[in-house]
Amino acid sequence: MLKATSVTWAAMYTFGRLVMPANTNRDGVVCLIGYLKYVASTSQEVPSMMRVPTDMSAALGVCDAAKVLGMTKYTDHVYKVCDAMLRKAIPSSEDIDVVIAVKDQHARLFDIVVRDLAIQVWEDSIPDPDDFDIYLSNNPVLATAITQCNEAHAEKLRYLERVEYRKVQTTKQEAARAACERSIKEKSQCPLEKRKKFMPEERSHWVKTRGTQPHKGN
Incomplete structure (x- = not known):
C-alpha cells in the first residue's frame, strides 16, 4: 500500500521498516493510514478523506503527516479546510496559537491570520481590543507581523x-499651459495697434514653445 500511495516511500523504507522523522505527527499518520486502509478495502469510487478534523491542530497534523509520507495529494482538501477555518471568522486564540507554532511550515496560513487581523486593527474593529492587546503582548511574533503589515499598508x-x-498637479499645469497658449495666440494675432502686452508667464511660454522672443508689440 505504501508503494502505491507514497511518492517518497523508498527514502523512508529501510531494512523492512518505515523510518520517519522523530517529529512526525503520530495522530496525523494514524488518521491518514486509516483512510488509506479504507481506500484499499473498497471497490467503490473513493471519496476524499472523510471526517476531516475540524480542530486546526489535528487537521494540520494530517497535512504534515501526508507531507512526510509523500501523500499530499490525498490531503489537499484538508489544507483547504484549514484555510477556510481561518477566513470565515475571527479565528480562536487556540487556532492562532497553532498557526503561530507552525508558521515556518505553513507560512501561507500565518499570512492569512496576519492580514485579517491587521485589517481589523487598522479599522479598529477588534471585538475585544483589551484582551487582544494582552494576547499580542504574549505573542510578539504575531504583534510584529501585524505592525509590519499595517506599516506597509x-x-x-x-x-x-x-x-x-x-x-x-499635472492636470493643473496642463490646463494653465493651454490657457496661456490660447492667450498668446489671441494677443499675437490682433492688429499691432491693438495688441496687449504679454504677461511674464506668457512671454516665458512663448520662448519655451517657439524658441524665439515674441514679436515687437507683445
Missing part, C-alpha cells in the same frame, strides 16, 4: 496619495 496609501497629488 500605510506606506502604500502614502504612495497612492503622492501619485494622486502628482496627477492633480
